[in-house]
Amino acid sequence: xxxxxxxxxxxxxxxxxxATVAQAEDGYxxxxxxxxxxxxxxxxxxxxxxxxxxxxxxxxxxxxxxFQAWYGGDVNRLYLKGEGENVQGDGEDAEFESLDLLYSRxxxxxxxxxxxxxxxxxxxxxxHLKRYFGVINLLGVVPYRLETDxxxxxxxxxxxxxxxxxxxxxxxxxxLYLQPRIEMSASADEVPEFGVGKGLNSIRTGLxxxxxxxxxxxxxxxxxxxxxxxxTADMARAEGESVExxxxxxxxxxxx
Amino acid sequence: xxxxxxxxxxLTRRQVLKGGSALGLGAMALGLPPAWANPWGQTxxxxxxxxxxxxxxxxxxxxxxDVAGKTARPISINDTSPGPLIRLKEGQDAVLRVTNLLEESxxxxxxxxxxxxxxxxxxxxxFAGIAPGETFTYRFPVRxxxxxxxxxxxxxxxxxGHAGPLVIDAAEPEPFRxxxxxxxxLTDWSFEDPxxxxxxxxxxxxxxxxxxxxxxxxxxxxxxxGFTDTAxxxxxxxxxxxSSRDIADVTGSTYTYLMNGQxxxxxxxxxxxxxxxxxxxxxxxxxxxxxxxxxxxxxMTVVAADGQPIQPVPVEEFRIGVAETYDVLVxxxxxxxxxxxxxSMDRSGYASGTLAPRLGMTAPIPVRRQIADRGMEAxxxxxxxxxxxxxxxxxxxxxxxxxxxxxxxxxxxxxGMDHSNMQGMxxxxxxxxxxxxxDRADGMLPVGVAQPGSRLDRPxxxxxxxxxxxxxxxxxxxxxxxxxxxxPGRELELHLTGNMERYMWSFDGxxxxxxxxxxxxxxxxxxxxxxxxxxxMEHPIHLHGMWxxxxxxxxxxIPRKHTLNxxxxxxxxxxxxxxxxxxxxxxxxxxxxMDAGMFRVVKVA
Numbered sequence: 037x038x039x040x041x042x043x044x045x046x047x048x049x050x051x052x053x054x055a056t057v058a059q060a061e062d063g064y065x066x067x068x069x070x071x072x073x074x075x076x077x078x079x080x081x082x083x084x085x086x087x088x089x090x091x092x093x094x095x096x097x098x099x100x101x102x103f104q105a106w107y108g109g110d111v112n113r114l115y116l117k118g119e120g121e122n123v124q125g126d127g128e129d130a131e132f133e134s135l136d137l138l139y140s141r142x143x144x145x146x147x148x149x150x151x152x153x154x155x156x157x158x159x160x161x162x163x164h165l166k167r168y169f170g171v172i173n174l175l176g177v178v179p180y181r182l183e184t185d186x187x188x189x190x191x192x193x194x195x196x197x198x199x200x201x202x203x204x205x206x207x208x209x210x211x212l213y214l215q216p217r218i219e220m221s222a223s224a225d226e227v228p229e230f231g232v233g234k235g236l237n238s239i240r241t242g243l244x245x246x247x248x249x250x251x252x253x254x255x256x257x258x259x260x261x262x263x264x265x266x267x268t269a270d271m272a273r274a275e276g277e278s279v280e281x282x283x284x285x286x287x288x289x290x291x292x
Numbered sequence: 293x294x295x296x297x298x299x300x301x302x303l304t305r306r307q308v309l310k311g312g313s314a315l316g317l318g319a320m321a322l323g324l325p326p327a328w329a330n331p332w333g334q335t336x337x338x339x340x341x342x343x344x345x346x347x348x349x350x351x352x353x354x355x356x357x358d359v360a361g362k363t364a365r366p367i368s369i370n371d372t373s374p375g376p377l378i379r380l381k382e383g384q385d386a387v388l389r390v391t392n393l394l395e396e397s398x399x400x401x402x403x404x405x406x407x408x409x410x411x412x413x414x415x416x417x418x419f420a421g422i423a424p425g426e427t428f429t430y431r432f433p434v435r436x437x438x439x440x441x442x443x444x445x446x447x448x449x450x451x452x453g454h455a456g457p458l459v460i461d462a463a464e465p466e467p468f469r470x471x472x473x474x475x476x477x478l479t480d481w482s483f484e485d486p487x488x489x490x491x492x493x494x495x496x497x498x499x500x501x502x503x504x505x506x507x508x509x510x511x512x513x514x515x516x517x518g519f520t521d522t523a524x525x526x527x528x529x530x531x532x533x534x535s536s537r538d539i540a541d542v543t544g545s546t547y548t549y550l551m552n553g554q555x556x557x558x559x560x561x562x563x564x565x566x567x568x569x570x571x572x573x574x575x576x577x578x579x580x581x582x583x584x585x586x587x588x589x590x591x592m593t594v595v596a597a598d599g600q601p602i603q604p605v606p607v608e609e610f611r612i613g614v615a616e617t618y619d620v621l622v623x624x625x626x627x628x629x630x631x632x633x634x635x636s637m638d639r640s641g642y643a644s645g646t647l648a649p650r651l652g653m654t655a656p657i658p659v660r661r662q663i664a665d666r667g668m669e670a671x672x673x674x675x676x677x678x679x680x681x682x683x684x685x686x687x688x689x690x691x692x693x694x695x696x697x698x699x700x701x702x703x704x705x706x707x708g709m710d711h712s713n714m715q716g717m718x719x720x721x722x723x724x725x726x727x728x729x730x731d732r733a734d735g736m737l738p739v740g741v742a743q744p745g746s747r748l749d750r751p752x753x754x755x756x757x758x759x760x761x762x763x764x765x766x767x768x769x770x771x772x773x774x775x776x777x778x779x780p781g782r783e784l785e786l787h788l789t790g791n792m793e794r795y796m797w798s799f800d801g802x803x804x805x806x807x808x809x810x811x812x813x814x815x816x817x818x819x820x821x822x823x824x825x826x827x828x829m830e831h832p833i834h835l836h837g838m839w840x841x842x843x844x845x846x847x848x849x850i851p852r853k854h855t856l857n858x859x860x861x862x863x864x865x866x867x868x869x870x871x872x873x874x875x876x877x878x879x880x881x882x883x884x885x886m887d888a889g890m891f892r893v894v895k896v897a
Contacts, residue, residue, distance in 0.1 A: 065875065065895075066416060071397070073416035073877060074804045074891045075447070081495040110796050110803070145791050146533060177793070179531040210502040251492070251499055291496070 080107035081292060086244075088287025090121075090260070094278045097124040100285070106140065113140040115150060120159075128163040132156060136171050147176035154189055156230075165229055168192045181205070196224040197232070211248040215256075217241065226267060231275070233267025246289055254289045343370065345380035345434070346387055350400070352422075352444075352454065353393040359453070359481055360548045360555035366453035366481075367394065367444070374479055374553050374577065375442070375456030382437040382463040388430040390422060397421040397446055400430070401836070401877075402458060403615060404440040404599050404854040407432035409874025412836055414445045417877050417893055421446060437462035438599025439573040439617045441477070448486035450883055451579040453553075455479065459573060460599075467771060468595045468604065470571035470621055474562040478585075478612070478634050478643050480547040480578040490884050493541055494795045500543045503640060503663040504535060534792065536665040537638075538828060539753060541795075541884065542580045544641025549581065551634065551643040559654065560645035562632070569623045570647070571595075572632075576612040579883035582637035582830060582857075584611050584755060585618075587630050587647060588658050592620035594763055598853040600839075603769040610763035611637070611751055613832040613857035615881040618763075622647070629653035637754055637830075639663045664754035666828060666860065736820070737865075739779050740847040742766075743822065745863035748844045752830065752859050765844045768851035774841055776869040777848075780820035783865075784811070788858060788880070788890070790827040795888055797827075797880060803889025810895035811878065813870035822865045825858040831885065832857050835894065837876035840866035855881055870896045 086102040104117040115138040122130035138152035150173040157166025169189040178184050185201045203217035219240040226234045244258030263280040264272050272279050343350070355368050369375025380386050392398045399421050401413035411432045415421030422428040443455035457475045482489060492499040505526065513522040529536045554560040564570050572592070574585060586592075586609040594605045596619035604621075612618055612634075624630060629648035636642060639661050646654055742748050748765040755762050790797045797803070813819065821840065823833055832855050839852040843865045850867070858864055873896050880890035 067420070070416045070420045072804075073414055073445075073893070074887060074889060076803075076805050076889070079491060079494060110791075110794050142794065146793055177533050179533060180527075181530055181533050207504055207506045209506055209508060210504060251496055 076109065078107065078109055080105065083289075083291040085289055086285075086287055087290070088256075088258075088285040090283050090285045092281050092283035094281055095123075096126055098122060099124065099130075100287075108140070111142045113148070114138070115140050115152075128158075129161040130159045131164045132159060134169075136169075136173075138171060138173060140175070144176070146178075147174060149173070150175055167230070178202075191227070193227070194225075195227050195232075197237075198222050198224075213246050213248065213254075215242075215244045215246065215258075217244070223268075228271060231268065231271050233269075233271060235266045235268075237266070237268040238262060238264045242285070244285070244287075252291050255287070256289060257284070257286050259284045342377045342379055345378070346384040348378060348387070349389045349391070350375070351391045351393055352398050352400075354395075354452075359483075359553075360550065361558065362483065364481075364483060367398075367449055369454065369456055372456075372553070373453035374477055374550075375454070377475055378442060378456065378458045380434045380458070380460045382434055382460055384434045386430070386432055386434050389427050390430065391427040392422040392424055395424055397423055398449060398454070399444055399446045400442050401445040402430070402432075402440065402442050403834075404438075404617070405432070405458075406435055406837065406839070406872070409837060409872065409876060412876065414836065414877045417836075417875050434460055436460060436599065437466075438596055438601070439475075439575060439619050440599050441575045441577050441615075441617065443577065445877070448490065448579075448883060448887060451480075451482065451486040451489070453479070453481065455577045457573070457575050457577070467601055468571075468593075468621060469569065471568040472564060473571040473573060474647075475552065476562075476572055476574045476585075476632065476634075476645070477552050477577050478575065478581075478583050479550045479553070480542070480581040480636075481550050482542070482546045482548070484546050486579075486883075489542060489546065490887060493884055494888075497793060497795075498535060498538070500541065500545050501535070501537060501638075502543070502545050503638065504537050505529075505665075534828060536667075537663055538666065538792070539638035539663060540581065540636065540640065541829075541882070543638055544636060547581065547636075547641060549578075549583075549634065549636060549641050549643035551632065551645040554645065556642065556644040556657070561651055561653075562645065562647050563651065564624055564647060564649060566625055566627050566649060567623065569621055572620050572622065573617065574612060574620065575617045576614050578614055580614065582611060582613050582832075583634040583643065584609055584637065585632075585634045586610075586658070586760075587622060587632055588655070589628075589630050590622045590624055590647075591761075592622050594618055594620050594767075597768050597851055598855060600852050601771050602851055603771060603849075605763060605767045606761065607763040607767075608760040609755070611755065611857075613830065613855060613881075615832050615834055615855040616853070616857070629655040631655040631657060633658055635661065637752075639754065661754065666753065736780065736783060737843075739867065740843055740845065740850045742843055742845040743863045743865045745824075745861075746844075746865075747859055747862050748842075748864065750859070752857075765842060765857075766846075768842065768844060769846045769849040770851050771849075773848040774839070774850075774852055776818060776867075778818040778869075780818050780867055782817070783820045783822055785822040785824065786811075788823060788825045788827055788831050788833070790829070790885075790890075792828070795884075797882075797885040797888040797890035799890065799892055804891040805889060807892065810875065810893040813868070813894055813896040815870060815873050815896055817870045819868055819870065820865050821868055822863065823856065823858050824863045825860055828860045830857055830859055831890070832881040833879070834881045835868070835876065835878050837872040837874070837894075837896075838868055838870065840868055842866050872896055 082105040084103045088100050090098045090100050098121045100121045102119045106113045106115045108114055118132055118135045120132040134154055134156055136154040138150040140148045140150040143149045152171055154169035154171040158164035169191050171189045173187045175185045182202050182204050187199045190196050199221045201219045203215055206214040208214055221237045223232045223237055240262035242258055242260035244256045246254040246256030248254040261282045269279045350369050353368055357366055357373055359366055366373035390400050399413045399415050410418055411430050412418040437460040440458040442458045443450045457477050548555050552560045591606050594607055598617055610618055627649050629646050632645040632647055634643040751757055751762040751764050787800050789801045834855045840856055841850045841852045843850055876894045878892045878894045879886045
């Protein structure tokens, strides 16, 4: 919904009232029906950071995605963040590793504190086990420009886990970027049905080379390495799954 | 809310007749360049498109016109975009009837004119705005002369070409003579929608910057300056999560820079006869772009700044901030062509034209300069790391030359720290400043003295003052003292603040939507306004309704301006006589900074 559209084309009393209130607070005696000299608009943005086809050395290919969308103002925003994959040829539908709906507030120039609810499981199917979380996130940029997303989640069964994602854009030319990224997850509880052990669960690192044909559209290629640790690794072994893996990816980064 | 509709009277027959050409019934709808871009200057030979006062009708519409050789949808004023030259005479009672043929509200602000507050043209401050289909009649006595301009003050309309030059002929002879005059209106045009540009600035940092530091030039810098200095300098900027190449938010990657509405390829040409003195009225009517103006081969004598006469200053180049105007005299003796060259401050593009004895002649475009890196001065610190590593950077300000440089440096260093740590977060940067104020025996500096922490003797980033004679604010001296000789009764300090990451811009850490009241000036008081730039970008600060007398060290002869460029980390001051009762806009004249919240209302009562 666009506030300006309402004000200019419809001129509804509600919008006028909003403008009036803003102005009355400023207290410079402007008549109530005058518009505000500077009008702020809420806006939204969608970043598909990764939409990629991954080919591991072992196991099945997968379509992987990682997006975040927000709507709001400069300080308060509503976020929808999702990460998931669809393993090809396993006969199962796609799965969200996480799908979070978060209220976000700018608490420092480079930092947003986010809180809300999260979901893990299948997309509209029961192919995958599912669970819900309470989520707290700190999203921002640390000095030296590492974009960082640190999260703490508590599941509906009371299991506590933490994750840390960080990525960096190394500018090779004005349009060619090399992006190293790292993801770590850890858990305070053992959750065997999700293959999660106590302690450090896994580390995943990746390196992607992207070319920004347009700021909003950039294809990339890259590779990753991942490894499970501790009980999590033992559970994977018991299931006959690999504990350490490398693979290559090709995908697109885009935003609006 | 229905009030606007009730007052939206249909055009009377008389208005239609009077505004006949204004309403596009004439031969103007052909996409012709604005007539004031007439190559022979303001002579009777080509008067079309000049609207001469005192009684003028202007029609604002959105229409398909040619811009830089391509089809575009600018906002036009009497069917040209940018609009026609409005020519008034000092002493007239101007009557300007503005008819809005857009589908949204509009306005015209007469930039730099001293007039009654209800005629200032700022929706929400001076009046309600001009509703679609409505005609608003501006009436005001013309009490000044010189080079000014006009533009929309509604939303982002100015970016669509809703602007034009305004010249007021003097009642008395001016203190200089010339044979011919030309208007040079510089603008930045984009084929993108202004709302899209704003969205891109809000959501994608550095969206339009394609001159960032890269790995490739890191190795080049290492070769030139050694690893330690290069790495230290890069690390410093990276640590602050900022870019040393953040010179312009919106760049030549989307802008086509225009001179009198024409692109460099279209090459607008001003004609002269050798030996004649030309008066060039240079106006920066762009939304976001500072320009460096020169005419290779000619010395320009600056005779007016922001419409107000100054003691002549011969220069070879001058920087013109957004919304500023400068009048310069040139006397080309040779029967040859000269390039009128206005390079954008970030070097991502330029506007240009030709000054020639005959149409069709051209002169070479000067060698383009490379983008400069922000140096220490942006952070307010003048010493420390990587100095030798930046020895080739022409923009480096190697220290404040202000009267009290040590306190000035401390002060600005502090402001730099405020900037990186807490800008835009509603913290009062003043808190960080307390105890850092320069020593002042009587609590205030003498009249006309430059503030410690000012760099009024420096042209700013990307200009090498050793390469050629460049105008600096320190050069501006009034012909005689301005009428109000009182010392200031009080000081008012405002910080220019921002959060680049979110594209939030503000005064004292508060956007317009966050402030609780206007800035109060007491009627007829004399006050000193101190502007402290805590950000890493230049801001052209514009006060409506009253002059700002820039304390540049010229003592009694300080110049008066309507728009003051404040460089990063800089602290400057201006004296103001608050004689204009009413509410006035006060804002950064970078269009998207203003729209992002760098706007306040000043109330004189």
